[in-house]
Amino acid sequence: MSDLLSLLGLGAAGLSAQHTGVAVASNNAANVNTPGYSRQRVDLRAELAAPLVGGVRSLAPERYQDLMLASRERDAAGTLGSAAAQAPALLDLEARIDGAGESIDTRVAALWAGLERVSAMPTDSLLRDAAIAAAKNLADGLRERSAAVAAARSDADARIADHAAQATALAKELAALNTQITIDGDPVLRDRRDLAAKQLAELTGGSGRVDPDGRLRWVLPDGGVLVDGNHAASLEATPDPVTGYRKIELVDGRTRRDVTTSLTGGRLAGEIAFRDGDAATAAANLDQLAFDLTTSVNAVHQANAGLDGVAGRPLFTPLAAAAGAATAIEVAPAVIANPDQLATAAVGAGPGDNQGALALLGLREQRVASGGTQTLSDAAIDLIGSLGRRAHDAQAEVDRSTIVADHLGDLRDALSGVDLDEEMSNLVKFQHGSEAMTRFLSAIDGMLGDMLDRL
């Protein structure tokens, strides 16, 4: 009697184990398209035959995972995030500087062409007006580009603030998931945590490590801890009075630390590299070009005379320093008001002389820009060219990083992805197991009935 009752227990345990298998397979199939979902498996353990009758027991569902692969995925996400932030920003800046209206190098060439025409007929007021208009057009172009670069940097600054807020929210989510995982070991929580960690990596770079207590710890590249167990610090974008843009601070309680320059991966680092690197360089190059143009042209212009025979007047309003030159450059108002002041003649040579115009034209071939290493035209071309080269490289980096991330995604999918065929097969397998156990229970039930009838 007691043996038959034991067999009933065996049947019940077996039925339960098969049902667990059906449930896990169904759950896997249901989550076939869920981002970040790792397929689960049910481990069945055979019970010892003695002293009882044996049987089977299902353990808690386990997720297929590879911690090393997850770590590599996060690293790849950080690299991709940085490149993916920089590439479009650089392309946008390139379009802002070179795509709108006449390019700077075209305007420089137009100034030389205008002066060349004036050199042929220095007293022609229309040609003088045109040359001054070309100089004004160039100054306007430099100011417009300077404003465009500043706008691009401001846009990046706003994105940095958004990313910092998102990173803080994700850090809090990670801490909350750490807490839940210690209470409830549901594999789905770990999936959610992995997904959040990957998103955080894409934003901030850094590295995540699962501690022996099962909680994920997130460390920024400079060693700053963003998430530690159930506690999350925050990343705050606060105005920096020195640069005029936002800096990123790691805030943990009362402790604040500037991590702006130490972020090396993720979208935040990419945006910061763009704002403080490429865009800042473009702004500085524009300033230097405007300053070199003003300084060199004025030096020649002041050494020559206008139609009235007077020398010593600048063509561009003099600038004190390269910093901010591209926003301040302008043709001297006196020259615009009186084109006769355009210095086209040598001092004392008379208004029909063109030596002043030729001297200005001589600047065309002189290396007066970029510390005496480039002509003004080459500096203007190089300004866009170097930006284009950076955009090209950043796009190539996006492509490379995407390939790596895709490959790691494939590896993860191969390990943890759900295959419907496989799950259908498991479903059938466990369904048959369940049917067998049901029949087994029916047989035991029949035997027990017979025995009871004979009593």
Place this chain on the structure above:
Amino acid sequence: MRITAHHLLERSAGHIGAAQTDIAKLSDQVSSGLAVRRASDDPVAWIQARREQVRAAISHGRGDAIGLGNDQLAETERALGTIGGVLSEARQLAVQAANSNYVADDRAKLQLQVAGLFSVALASANSRNSAGEYVLAGGQGLVAPFDAAGAFVGDATRRQLEAGEGASAAATLSGSALTAAVAGGIDVLPALGRLATALGANNLAGIQTAIDELDQAHEQVSQARGEVGSMMAVFQDADAFRVELENTLAGRIAALTEVDIIDAATDLAQRTQALEASQTVNGRLASLLSPAGR
């Protein structure tokens, strides 16, 4: 490697996306005719093309300057031609006046004609270009280079113009070419004045001297015209070279930035086929993996 259905579909979708991106880029290139529109497309080609474009723009400006210089030289040549013609006519009148049959009254009438010719020559010597600049004034372009007596009051400055990259040439002739400042030359316009004076004074010896001076002046003007002609020839050659240079630059720019239509069209056809193949594979996968397809 374990391949899941999700993996297969992702791969297939990725191939379709890549093929669509390629087709969009190639279509853009074929329709615009440009393979390099931004520096980021091909930084090296873009920089080279921009440098050539700047050279072309500068060359274009030089062409305008050469054109203006040539106009100025043509105006100078016309003025000198008129002065040369006046000198020939004046010499004929002088030879006529040197005839012993002529009396003082006849010579006085010829004096009036010579005075008229002097006015024509003076006006030509003080002729202006389209900008109102005196063409023979040297550096003093806004002041008439010859006074009422035909004396030169300008300067000897000759404007130089760029004839090519790194090359320049004189583009104006100063009125000093019509003065005694020229080696072996005389003051051309005053020679007409002296003939008129000799005619008015019925001075036969003076008329004979004037004939010699007019011969010399005519020779001097011819030399000046020859010089102007040489300058014009230099600039015409420079302009022809400039046009050739600009054509060469346009060719280089096109080679650097424009798309090879045949290559691009072939590539486009291949990518289109690849897209169609990817779409077909994707469709097959979808039907294989859908419950109805099982």
